[in-house]
Amino acid sequence: MKQEKATVVEHHNFQGEYRILRLAAPVVGPLVKPGQFLELQVPRLDERILRRPFSIYQADAEGVAVLYKAVGRGTEAMAAIQPGDEVDIIGSLGNGYPEADANKTPVLVAGGYGNAALYILAQRMEKTGIAFFGGRSEIDILLVKEFEALGWEVRPTTDDGTLGTKGLVTAAFDPWMKEQEIETLELFVCGPNPMLKAMGDRAIANKFTAWLSLDRNMACGVGACLTCVIKRKTGEGWEWARCCKDGPIFESREILW
Numbered sequence: 551m552k553q554e555k556a557t558v559v560e561h562h563n564f565q566g567e568y569r570i571l572r573l574a575a576p577v578v579g580p581l582v583k584p585g586q587f588l589e590l591q592v593p594r595l596d597e598r599i600l601r602r603p604f605s606i607y608q609a610d611a612e613g614v615a616v617l618y619k620a621v622g623r624g625t626e627a628m629a630a631i632q633p634g635d636e637v638d639i640i641g642s643l644g645n646g647y648p649e650a651d652a653n654k655t656p657v658l659v660a661g662g663y664g665n666a667a668l669y670i671l672a673q674r675m676e677k678t679g680i681a682f683f684g685g686r687s688e689i690d691i692l693l694v695k696e697f698e699a700l701g702w703e704v705r706p707t708t709d710d711g712t713l714g715t716k717g718l719v720t721a722a723f724d725p726w727m728k729e730q731e732i733e734t735l736e737l738f739v740c741g742p743n744p745m746l747k748a749m750g751d752r753a754i755a756n757k758f759t760a761w762l763s764l765d766r767n768m769a770c771g772v773g774a775c776l777t778c779v780i781k782r783k784t785g786e787g788w789e790w791a792r793c794c795k796d797g798p799i800f801e802s803r804e805i806l807w
């Protein structure tokens with residue numbers, strides 16, 4: 551984990567309410583593992599306001615990029631960020647996804663812009679497979695072409711039926727799952743908590759592996775404030791685990807919902 555004054559290289563609208571912020575960050579960039587995140591101090595916001603966590607969409611030796619949804623507190627200040635600005639970041643944080651099991655079939659499952667955090671994982675995986683992306687409407691399904699260019703088959707679902715199968719991501723996943731050798735599946739999942747739980751429940755019931763990126767409010771991002779705790783199962787019972795430091799990636803069997 552390092553702190554760095556990163557320079558904004560690019561900041562633009564990507565699709566709908568989603569934007570990409572690209573930073574020159576030669577200290578943090580090379581450290582990033584898929585599934586990790588960074589904490590960013592939004593410039594021109596009162597410095598007493600906490601940093602904001604962003605999952606990492608791309609990273610290399612030169613820097614990092616985040617793909618985020620422009621909603622909520624701090625959005626206006628974010629919108630004012632221009633190329634050439636300096637932003638203070640801490641990263642890379644959290645444990646990240648484990649390396650994919652070479653004997654298993656990788657499956658990506660994302661809700662909303664959760665697939666931005668899976669993109670860096672897909673870029674670094676040796677195998678390709680199938681990806682299920684869910685969103686409210688066509689405008690919320692991101693990066694289909696980018697994943698296809700890496701060799702992934704993408705099956706979108708939308709709540710309103712404007713793209714792919716109508717319904718939640720499970721509407722496409724469940725019929726597909728029934729035709730697979732289920733115990734060979736290894737899922738990498740990122741999105742809202744109800745979707746994580748739905749996929750985790752399926753993993754437990756059907757005895758396959760599912761790595762879930764837990765979505766919790768985070769204040770410090772470094773394990774000190776305990777705003778992000780979840781219940782993690784232990785041999786005899788459970789213990790508190792911090793999403794920012796012990797996660798955000800947990801295997802489905804670890805979590806007590």
Ligand code: FES
Nearest residue numbers: 771773775776794
């Ligand atoms: Fe502070 Fe996790 S955000 S302990």
